[in-house]
Amino acid sequence: MHFSQVKILLVAAGAVHLTNAHTTFTNFFVDRVDQGDGTAVHMSNNIQQATYPLPNVTTPDMACGVNGETGVARIASVNAGSNLTFEYRAVPDVSTVSRGVSIDLNHKGPYAIYVKKVTDSSASHNAAGDGWFKIMEDGYDSVAGKWCTEKLIPNDGHLSATVPSDLAPGYSLVRAELLALHQADKTPPDPQFYVGCA
Template identity: 45%
Template sequence: MRFFVLFTLGLASAFPSLSTAHTLFTTLFVNDVNQGDGTCVRMPKVSSTCTSPITDLDSPDMACGRDGQHAVGFTCLAAAGDKLTFEFRAWADASQPGVIDSSHLGSAAIYLKPVSNMTTSSAAGPNWFKIYAEGYDENMRKWATEKLIDNHGLLSINLPVGLPTGYYLVRTEILALQNVSQDGYVDPQFYVNCAQLFIEGSSTSDTLTIPTGMEASIPGHVTANHPGLTFNIYQDDPLTTPYEVVGPAAFFSTSASTIATTGKSYAKNYHQQDRQPAQAEGLIPPACLVKNANWCASLPPRYTDEATCWASSADCFRQAEKCYASAPPTGCRGCRVWERDMCGAIQQGCRSGLWQGPPADLAANVEKVEVDVPVPGGGKIPGAGNADVSWGREGGGGERGGVDLGSKKAVMAVVFGSPTATAISGCCGKSRKRRRRLA
């Protein structure tokens, strides 16, 4: 469904910043189209700590972040080979500008995992594979996090071409290395969360075979003694000691058929039982009037007298309460629009004796509204970091594999095939009580 977008700037806080300039993936774009703040994105429910890093390498939160084991209501549609853009913010609701503190130097990576069911399949565990990574760019002499800041928090990649059709989690991983003790011990910080995708694949097979060594189980894809976690950004020079991105080598399926004869078949028959010719779950309802993240409003019941007018008003405010209660750290702008433009108008009509409705023009005014902050950087979305790909450099994991962008190239060296609920008190405040009819 296409949504008209109302761009509203968040109000900056009047209080001094309490942010530690961490970061969070908040917004997904598919082929440069904004899917909506928080839509399809799994993120922490508590906004006051939503940008805090994961430091326990063995925690299930390493997969999709805090609360990342829980599915959200919507799953975004993409096709194999499509461009995905991930927006990162230091303030999830964009109430203040920023991406991540400039001192937080480190790498960026994107992973995929096929799942049979968004609700019941575990985010933590096996079946992950990396499709993009960047560490230190020797040509530009910048870390991936510095380039992320330069791009106003936007990171773009292309999906692999030869993916089977099905449901996937796409995982973002920002690794910051600025925490170093006086004795040189590095305390790495991982910023991870996931989005839900239904990918229309180009493969006719239900099997996606990942070559041995390119598969990943998360947690477990990195150990504390990995060179990418012990790299001291204050002492080690990435020009003389190339930085090694953590995790397995990156992998791209390169054709519309199974592309490896050895390795672990993670996705074999992964959606056979529930296979659908098209997306069947996580769809935005056609009758959605206002969307806020993973919540949608529907038209309140028609009314023809005073009693049914107030009943319709109550239904509208109940929907608003659910919106506020479900709002993620990205905010509740859509909830406010719904409460003001629909619920408030119906309530005023009930008080004024206008007991026929809801008015058609009222529904038209709020129809298919989505309220998001403007795209940062003046609306310019960067090109895919892996758009110009080539065979991996020497030692890059084999003929069919890609290599992580460690410290050699400006783009990921991989191979394409065809070139073709609780209330969020820190964000929206507690859910507002339904306004009652005044005596």
């Protein structure tokens, strides 16, 4: 844990929750239709650390996050040309905080969306390794003077991309990668990767 990280105090249903102002990908939208909390999303099963950045970028976790190599029972149908939206939250469980709290404002940086063709999207151990290709990226907007993470906050934690019109039919994983750079200039450098797949 970085001692320079901002903490957010959340009060819900009489309980007090202290959380890091990190983020995690929780909901997947296809053509603006929410597939449901966690539906089709490869995500960490450790609720206390689900919003933490990747602890080690040299492991298979870099593909789809902690526990991201574990398959999911439900997959989402997506057509070439569909709009995909990825919802990020500072707290994975929406019942403990209202939607829209996505990431602390000082976590500035770019994001990218990748796709990988696989034999079965619901299978385990098919995320890490070769085959990923980028379909979307957003970094610093010099006209607006903002990083894409700063646009994420007023957009209720939503980032979107369009499926390439020439994507071949079949199973695929789609990977969302958010990179916070507020610790990247420290010694040692510590860029914070937040990744997840659907």
